[in-house]
Structures are given as C-alpha cells and as structure tokens.
Amino acid sequence: xxxxxxxxxxxxxxxxxxxxxxxxxxxxxxxxxxxxxxxxxxxxxxxxxxxxxxxxxxxxxxxxxxxxxxxxxxxxxxxxxxxxxxxxxxxxxxxxxxxxxxxxxxxxxxxxxxxxxxxxxxxxxxxxxxxxxxxxxxxxxxxxxxxxxxxxxxxxxxxxxxxxxxxxxxxxxxxxxxxxxxxxxxxxxxxxxxxxxxxxxxxxxxxxxxxxxxxxxxxxxxxxxxxxxxxxxxxxxxxxxxxxxxxxxxxxxxxxxxxxxxxxxxxxxxxxxxxxxxxxxxxxxxxxxxxxxxxxxxxxxxxxxxxxxxxxxxxxxxxxxxxxxxxxxxxxxxxxxxxxxxxxxxxxxxxxxxxxxxxx
Amino acid sequence: xxxxxxxxxxxxxxxxxxxxxxxxxxxxxxxxxxxxxxxxxxxxxxxxxxxxxxxxxxxxxxxxxxxxxxxxxxxxx
Numbered sequence: 374x375x376x377x378x379x380x381x382x383x384x385x386x387x388x389x390x391x392x393x394x395x396x397x398x399x400x401x402x403x404x405x406x407x408x409x410x411x412x413x414x415x416x417x418x419x420x421x422x423x424x425x426x427x428x429x430x431x432x433x434x435x436x437x438x439x440x441x442x443x444x445x446x447x448x449x450x451x452x453x454x455x456x457x458x459x460x461x462x463x464x465x466x467x468x469x470x471x472x473x474x475x476x477x478x479x480x481x482x483x484x485x486x487x488x489x490x491x492x493x494x495x496x497x498x499x500x501x502x503x504x505x506x507x508x509x510x511x512x513x514x515x516x517x518x519x520x521x522x523x524x525x526x527x528x529x530x531x532x533x534x535x536x537x538x539x540x541x542x543x544x545x546x547x548x549x550x551x552x553x554x555x556x557x558x559x560x561x562x563x564x565x566x567x568x569x570x571x572x573x574x575x576x577x578x579x580x581x582x583x584x585x586x587x588x589x590x591x592x593x594x595x596x597x598x599x600x601x602x603x604x605x606x607x608x609x610x611x612x613x614x615x616x617x618x619x620x621x622x623x624x625x626x627x628x629x630x631x632x633x634x635x636x637x638x639x640x641x642x643x644x645x646x647x648x649x650x651x652x653x654x655x656x657x658x659x660x661x662x663x664x665x666x667x668x669x670x671x672x673x674x675x676x677x678x679x680x681x682x683x684x685x686x687x688x689x690x691x692x693x694x695x696x697x698x699x700x701x702x703x704x705x706x707x708x709x710x711x712x713x714x715x716x717x718x719x720x721x722x723x724x725x726x727x728x729x730x731x732x733x
Numbered sequence: 734x735x736x737x738x739x740x741x742x743x744x745x746x747x748x749x750x751x752x753x754x755x756x757x758x759x760x761x762x763x764x765x766x767x768x769x770x771x772x773x774x775x776x777x778x779x780x781x782x783x784x785x786x787x788x789x790x791x792x793x794x795x796x797x798x799x800x801x802x803x804x805x806x807x808x809x810x
Contacts, residue, residue, distance in 0.1 A: 421747075423747055423748070423751060427747075445777050445778075445781070446746060446747055446750070446774070446777070446778045446781065448747075449750070449778055449781040449782055449785065450781065452785045453781055453784060453785050456785075457785070458785055458786050458787075459782070459785055459786070460754070461747050461750055461751050461754060461782075462751075463748070463751045625745070655743050
C-alpha cells in the first residue's frame with residue numbers, strides 16, 4: 374500500500390509544472406539561458422532590476438539628437454521574443470548599500486559587480502519564494518567577467534545570495550556541480566551547456582540555432598558604474614560633500630552635461646545641447662542656475678555654495694559656452710535658491726583660463 | 734470598470750513602466766489606467782510591457798511634450 378502511495382506521489386510530482394525565474398538583462402546570454410530552460414518544458418518568467426545606473430534609455434531620452442533613435446527597452450523586447458512575463462523591480466534605494474559598502478570591493482571603476490550579482494540573485498530568490506517559483510536561472514558564463522563570473526566567484530554568488538543549489542546557469546552548468554533542478558530531474562543536465570571564457574562564438578552559434586538574429590550588444594556595458602568618467606564624477610561628488618551618499622537626482626545629473634569644478638565647494642553642470650538643457654530645467658528650483666540672456670547658450674546648474682566671486686566666475690564659464698564666447702561681454706542671468714534673478718555682465722572665460730583640471 | 738490616472742512625468746524609462754506595473758497590480762481586470770509621461774520612450778516600453786503581461790493599450794497620444802497612454806488591465810492570465 375505504501376509503495377502504491379509512493380508511486381502515486383511520484384507520478385503526481387512528475388506532472389508538477391516547475392517554474393524558474395530568470396534574471397533578464399536584455400542581453401544575449403540571459404535570452405539564451407531562458408530559451409534553453411523553456412525547451413525543457415519549464416515555465417519561465419523574467420525579472421529585471423533597475424538600479425538607477427542603467428545606461429540604456431536615459432541618455433537617449435535626454436539628448437535631443439538621440440530622440441529619433443529606437444528607444445526599445447531590451448529587457449522588455451527580449452521577454453516579448455521569448456514569450457515570457459517580465460517583472461521590473463525598482464531597487465534604487467536598496468542598491469545604495471551595495472554600491473557604498475561592497476563586501477567584495479570594486480572592479481576597475483566603481484562597479485561592485487560581485488556584490489551586485491549576489492544582491493540581485495538574493496532579490497530574485499525572495500521573489501521566487503513569494504511567487505512559488507522553484508529555481509533561479511541566469512545567463513552567467515564561467516570566465517566571462519573578471520569579477521562576478523569566475524570559476525571561484527560563481528559559488529560565492531550561489532552561497533551568499535542564499536540561493537545555493539537553486540541557482541542554475543544553463544549556459545555553463547556542465548562546468549559546475551549539478552544543481553537542485555538537475556538532480557531532481559526537473560531539467561536534463563545533458564541538454565545544458567559548458568560555455569566558458571570570453572569568447573562569444575558559442576553564444577552566437579546557439580542564437581543562430583534558436584533563430585535569434587536580432588539581439589542587443591552582448592556582455593556588459595549596461596551599467597554606468599563600469600564607466601571610468603562616470604565613476605570619476607561619482608567619487609568627486611562624494612569627496613566634495615565629505616560623505617559617501619547619493620540621491621536619485623545625483624546619479625541622474627551625473628549622466629548629463631559637462632561637469633566643471635572650479636573650486637572644491639561647488640561645481641557647474643553645463644547643458645551641452647537642447648535636450649540636456651530641457652532636462653536640467655527640471656532642477657531649476659533646487660539649484661542655483663545661470664543662463665546667458667544676451668546670447669544663446671546653455672542652462673547651467675551650480676551644485677554647492679557660491680560666494681559673489683564664485684558666481685562671477687560661474688557666469689564667465691556660462692558665457693564661455695554660449696554663442697557669445699568670443700564677444701567682449703555677455704549678460705548672464707543668475708537665479709538663486711530663493712527664486713530671485715539678477716543679471717551679471719561678464720567677459721567670457723578664455724580657453725586659457727578654463728583649467729583642464731576643472732573638467733570632471 | 735473604473736478609470737484611474739498615473740502621473741509619470743519627469744521620470745525616465747524604465748520608471749514609468751515600473752510605476753505602471755505597480756499601479757496595475759492594485760487594479761481590477763477591466764479597469765483603465767491613463768498614464769501621463771514626458772519620456773517618449775514610454776510610447777514603446779509601456780505597450781511592450783502590456784503585451785507581455787496580458788494588458789491592453791486602448792490608445793496613446795502626444796500632447797505637447799507629454800505622452801498619454803491608456804491601459805486596460807487584463808485578467809492576469
């Protein structure tokens with residue numbers, strides 16, 4: 374009798390629709406990982422995390438010259454190609470601790486890649502548990518990234534995220550110990566892959582096999598924190614404020630305009646074109662701002678505190694980036710935080726006076 | 734069926750999608766949510782999000798610098 378019940382239970386279990394949640398970045402690897410698991414009859418849904426540092430979309434949305442470009446969100450596009458639901462999660466606030474206090478340190482710039490991956494897998498695990506999903510998949514490949522996708526760090530992600538053996542990397546699973554879905558027979562390990570290293574050829578061959586001809590530029594580059602110039606501006610922000618913290622507005626503004634710091638206690642954010650000027654307009658009420666009125670020119674935000682002397686220099690820099698940069702005098706309107714505006718008539722700063730080290 | 738409004742102005746994608754997603758989760762099937770955005774990328778992203786998650790875009794229009802998208806909440810299937 375017990376045997377019969379056991380066989381009935383096994384039969385029942387074999388019919389359970391297993392479910393996996395996939396970290397979907399919008400790149401090729403996670404797209405392939407999802408399809409590999411779908412092919413094995415697993416129900417897959419995608420999860421995509423928004424940290425605020427995502428490159429895609431923002432600069433296109435801000436810059437006027439880019440506004441005609443295709444602005445598709447690649448994570449959504451990938452989900453649609455795969456026929457899966459996608460859940461986009463705002464982790465901007467929680468991500469601060471990842472960036473400010475990375476246990477495993479930073480990569481070449483301010484990118485805390487290993488802590489970031491651990492955090493995202495942990496969040497995916499929480500989501501999976503809340504929604505009755507059995508395991509987590511990612512598009513990670515052993516040896517592909519210098520920090521988070523190494524043979525020695527991939528187990529760290531599984532362990533420290535709490536996912537343990539519920540984390541399956543379909544593209545390189547054969548290079549790693551069998552995970553729970555493989556051991557339980559939910560997925561067939563023989564139909565998983567053994568990709569490794571930085572080469573993209575196996576992924577491209579698999580993409581061709583699945584009939585994927587259109588996919589986003591693969592392998593990274595989606596996060597501003599891997600960008601040297603952005604990281605430099607972020608570190609400058611912390612140094613100037615004397616504390617390592619940021620708000621959403623800060624990280625957005627670091628993506629926009631020319632950043633010029635003539636003195637430790639203030640910097641200028643100079644719009645480079647109409648789209649950026651329009652974007653900076655939204656911050657006029659919370660920053661001292663300048664704009665030339667005798668000539669066409671940029672909107673300039675002043676971040677910090679400024680003396681009268683500083684305001685004159687800021688006005689001269691503003692004039693320097695106006696159409697009147699070769700004129701003898703440019704009239705610049707300065708508006709302080711109390712909303713009061715006044716005009717300063719200044720000589721545009723000459724190229725020699727604008728010190729290279731002021732540029733962030 | 735009820736009509737609802739969502740102000741997603743001055744947010745850059747994907748925030749308008751995230752706000753739409755979170756608001757839709759609180760609504761009933763058949764309800765209509767009118768989302769107002771200033772990032773024109775929302776014209777691509779919100780309909781894409783609706784298609785993959787079983788909701789329907791009833792229409793979208795531009796009014797000056799704003800885009801307005803009407804979403805009918807699906808049954809979650």
